[in-house]
Amino acid sequence: MVTQSNKSIAKAFRLIEIVCSESGPISLRHIASKANLSLPTTHRLLGTLKAVGALQATGDGTFKLGEKLVGIHASISDNIHQVRKIVELQLKDLLSKAGISARLSMLDDGELVIMAGNDSGVHQKMRSTIGYRYEAYCTAPGKLLLAALSIDQLNAYLNEAPLVRITHNTICEPRRLLDEIAHIRTVEYALDDQEFIEGVRCIAVPLKDKSERTVAALSIAGEQLGLRDLSALIPQLRQKASLLSAQLRELPRGMSTLLDIENLEVA
Secondary structure, three states, rough: OOOHHHHHHHHHHHHHHHHHOOOOOOOOHHHHHHHOOHHHHHHHHHHHHHOOOOOEOOOOOOEEEEEHHHHHHHHHHHHHHHHHHHHHHHHHOOOOOOOOOEEEEEOOOOOEEEEEEEEOOOOOHHHHOOEEEEEEEHHHHHHHHHOOHHHHHHHHHHHHOOOOOOOOOOOOHHHHHHHHHHHHHHHEEEEEEEOOOOOOOOEEEEEOOOOOEEEEEEEEEEOOOHHHHHHHHHHHHHHHHHHHHHHHHHHOHHHEEEEEHHHHHHO
């Protein structure tokens, strides 16, 4: 249930996000404009955040992160650096030949978000930018992560997703996509047979937390990879995903640090 208190909390978090996104202190007027809030409402919320130490007012009337959030932000940033180092090293090991792209992805609000990656002599069209968002239904990692959703979540996604044809092979019929997702749930890997980029095939396997919940997807894509080549890579990719999951679980915040990367650097 949405209450007035919940709305105020959501607005306050939005103000914190705005301040975090700036390279330096930011004025009340600028914050209000970016948050699409009135000056009085913004002033009231900033006052509350200042009182609890989340934000700090500077001498010229601008605002920056307070000491409490600076400490939290620094701690999370250290964890993020450690996670990226672990992930990118493991992804690099997957690139045994030229023309291969390896990616770690997550699902956020129905979109595929590229969290980390490495390339080996790939064409420009395959160089998906870290932090970018893509439609989930037409990619191997996206379909794999959709398969981890509950029935209600998946139906909600299908009701809103723009299932448009990107290539000749794109699955854009809800019934076919549901059949594909049912198959993915059975075999626990997903294939993209030129559904996102003409001439490029991809395979993805899950990264799971301690409760065996899928939280991310590890994928390999290439222009020279046939379906038989991709199938042959499944054992190696699963082994790498299992190793990566185990390494991430050993971190202080475990695999939830992946969410830190998503929330602080991608959003």
